[in-house]
Amino acid sequence: MSVSEICQVCEVAQADRTCGQCGRLACERHLDEETGMCVECVSAGGGSGVPGDPTNPGGPADDDVLR
Ligand SMILES: [Zn+2]
Ligand SMILES: [Zn+2]
Numbered sequence: 001m002s003v004s005e006i007c008q009v010c011e012v013a014q015a016d017r018t019c020g021q022c023g024r025l026a027c028e029r030h031l032d033e034e035t036g037m038c039v040e041c042v043s044a045g046g047g048s049g050v051p052g053d054p055t056n057p058g059g060p061a062d063d064d065v066l067r
Pocket of ligand 2: 020024
């Protein structure tokens with residue numbers, strides 16, 4: 001079987017990561033690396049960090065420090 005995990009967003013690309021919010025599989029194009037969430041969750045307001053938003057210059061980087 002070569003059926004591997006498919007992105008739950010576009011359903012065409014191979015997913016190699018999982019959304020930290022909803023847990024759905026997503027390809028690299030549909031999972032935001034900064035928030036660790038899929039584009040669905042990001043667009044749904046899962047994170048308050050909007051690139052270029054002057055009201056939130058730092059972004060929500062509280063518990064996203066994994067080094
Ligand atoms: Zn995708
Ligand atoms: Zn998600």
